[in-house]
Amino acid sequence: EIVATTAGEGFLDPVPLIGPYPSGAPAIFVDQAGRIGGAAAMVGSVGNDDFGRANIARLKGDGVDVSGIRTDPVLPTGTAFVRYRPDGARDFVFNMWTSAAGALAWDDRVEPVCARAGHLHVMGTLLGHQSIWEMTERAAAMIKARGGTISLDPNMRKELRGDGETGRRFARMVGMADLLLPSGDELYLAADLPVEAGEEAALERLFQSGVKEVAIKRGADGATCALADGSRTHSPAFAVTEMDPTGAGDCFGGAYVACRRLGMTPSQALTYANAAGARNVTFRGPMEGAGTRDELDQFISETKRLTR
């Protein structure tokens, strides 16, 4: 769940809030994947409250298999507050690890979801928590052993770094990933190289360690897909007026992974993913703008591309 404020700095003084909206990086990702029409399921934990019910209803309505989401009898649904500074930067307050999300662990709801899955998407925001990490590692091993694939969005929010083990877990997950979806400096974080090393060196390092595909998110500069065979495909962003940037990267990821799983080329998947990210920022609320295949087709035909 997320509640957004309009402008200003920090949360020291009372401010009018906008929301609540269903949210959470993994939920935004899977909602977008479900809306595109790919088979999508989520493992998660909500409280026995309206926030939890709203999240489950939204995902279910958008075609997501919610059988892996547990309802905690005691703890409330996780919440997040975001405030947009005038310069575009954001302040977050997360109440995650003391909520139902913090009680997430492997249980008999998780096993059947993993037994059906051909692909696992992991959000870096979850690596700061011991029992979620254990669950993730077990799910990844189970799905990989059956010939399935893994994608990772580093999504390294400093507020969710957690228990000090996050860096080690991140490196381990990069080592298991087939597809990476970094933005900003995350490519270098994943490759364990300084930014000065340059993008090609970072990509080479990742391909040597077993990564097969990297989709680099560049905000209003669009996105680039790099494959281990040396091919690079760039796709410019769409020209939109940004209302709320939260969730762009997750919608991008949900669309990219769903499209690739549906058999599209990197170039086709980048077009849908750029459209999903751009359409989402035109709506207030982190996942209000996730689009169906038809909505994205319409968006693509009606919206100009930026030139970079």
Ligand code: ATP
């Ligand atoms: P976040 O963490 O805010 O969810 P991110 O940093 O992971 O996002 P971005 O690169 O900001 O990811 O956004 C993902 C994609 O969404 C971009 O590659 C682009 O296609 C699209 N996008 C985001 N912001 C804009 C924008 N202002 N105009 C056009 N497209 C955008």
